[in-house]
Amino acid sequence: MIVVMKRGTSEEAVKDVSGRIEEMGMKAHVIVGTDRTVLAAVGKESETLRQELEAHPQVEQAMPILAPYKIASRETKPEPSTVTVKSLKIGGGHIGVIAGPCSIESESQIFESAQRVKESGATGLRGGAFKPRTSPYSFQGMKEEGLKLLQAAGQETGLATVTEVMAPHDVDLVCRYADVLQIGARNMQNYTLLEAVGGVDTPVVLKRGASATMDEFLLAAEYILNGGNQQVILCERGIRTFESHTRFTLPLATVPYLQERTHLPVVIDPSHGTGVASLVPPMCLAAIAGGCDGLLIEVHPDPTHAVSDGPQSLTPEAFDDTMRRGHQVAAAVDRKLG
Numbered sequence: 001m002i003v004v005m006k007r008g009t010s011e012e013a014v015k016d017v018s019g020r021i022e023e024m025g026m027k028a029h030v031i032v033g034t035d036r037t038v039l040a041a042v043g044k045e046s047e048t049l050r051q052e053l054e055a056h057p058q059v060e061q062a063m064p065i066l067a068p069y070k071i072a073s074r075e076t077k078p079e080p081s082t083v084t085v086k087s088l089k090i091g092g093g094h095i096g097v098i099a100g101p102c103s104i105e106s107e108s109q110i111f112e113s114a115q116r117v118k119e120s121g122a123t124g125l126r127g128g129a130f131k132p133r134t135s136p137y138s139f140q141g142m143k144e145e146g147l148k149l150l151q152a153a154g155q156e157t158g159l160a161t162v163t164e165v166m167a168p169h170d171v172d173l174v175c176r177y178a179d180v181l182q183i184g185a186r187n188m189q190n191y192t193l194l195e196a197v198g199g200v201d202t203p204v205v206l207k208r209g210a211s212a213t214m215d216e217f218l219l220a221a222e223y224i225l226n227g228g229n230q231q232v233i234l235c236e237r238g239i240r241t242f243e244s245h246t247r248f249t250l251p252l253a254t255v256p257y258l259q260e261r262t263h264l265p266v267v268i269d270p271s272h273g274t275g276v277a278s279l280v281p282p283m284c285l286a287a288i289a290g291g292c293d294g295l296l297i298e299v300h301p302d303p304t305h306a307v308s309d310g311p312q313s314l315t316p317e318a319f320d321d322t323m324r325r326g327h328q329v330a331a332a333v334d335r336k337l338g
Contacts, residue, residue, distance in 0.1 A: 002040060002062070005036055006060045018030060027043055087158055100126040101128075101306065105142075106149075109300075115156075124159055127150045128308075132164070144177075162178065175202045180233075186209075204232050212239075252292075266293050268296070269296040271296070277303065277314055281318065284322050289333060297319065
């Protein structure tokens with residue numbers, strides 16, 4: 001149920017209505033918009049409660065939420081949300097760019113990557129310390145040592161750091177070092193992990209599962225929002241289809257579709273979406289033109305010798321050229337890149 005408070009409503013009135021919602025066994029999520037405050041009452045709805053709330057002198061309207069994802073829905077919050085962390089801003093006309101290597105391999109590698117992507121205009125630094133790999137014999141990441149290197153590189157350059165968390169028991173550890181948590185495609189429906197990151201204040205990039213529908217994707221985000229963490233960023237990273245010319249199929253129609261249905265910002269990962277370095281720059285430009293709120297790009301100082309995802313990683317020179325052209329496209333659609 002959506003409870004729309006009147007303009008100029010006091011905090012006391014909001015607490016009063018929230019308390020009544022909680023008394024009826026529902027959870028009240030307070031969403032402060034630019035125009036007015038809205039409460040999302042999540043749980044088993046009651047017509048009696050709806051009528052009671054509408055009778056409150058500070059309530060303008062109470063109505064059911066039609067979408068299965070309650071807090072993520074535009075019914076709850078009509079205006080788009082923005083996530084800002086240090087230098088990184090995603091949404092609100094800003095196309096945040098998060099770039100860096102797939103895996104943190106060494107101090108020199110992550111520091112060089114950070115410096116090069118910052119010089120080209122990136123505002124976020126990505127790097128995996130815990131790596132979910134298909135083969136148990138592949139490089140699994142530097143773990144906490146990698147997190148320390150990522151944090152140090154972020155502090156030196158001023159870039160917001162983004163890294164994947166794979167298990168609930170690692171959430172607190174990763175939060176100590178990273179500015180933004182990433183939930184990978186394999187874990188999109190790991191509900192225990194989603195609930196764990198919902199209980200912290202650190203922003204979360206949630207990647208779409210390789211075979212997940214839009215409703216499943218948004219309901220996964222709902223787990224995080226329902227836990228109390230309102231800083232959720234959706235990431236389209238490609239889906240599995242019959243095609244074999246790319247690693248996955250990158251459906252850019254995801255961007256406007258999600259923006260019609262949710263207030264959450266939407267970023268695109270063209271590196272995983274294609275798996276081919278030469279295809280990443282044109283997909284970045286297409287995503288910018290399509291209205292995305294951010295880009296997640298793999299950049300490595302020496303892709304040929306990368307321990308993971310070398311074929312889809314841009315060189316620093318290719319990334320710099322992509323950013324240069326990206327600024328031109330962004331300006332044409334009245335957006336700001338970086």
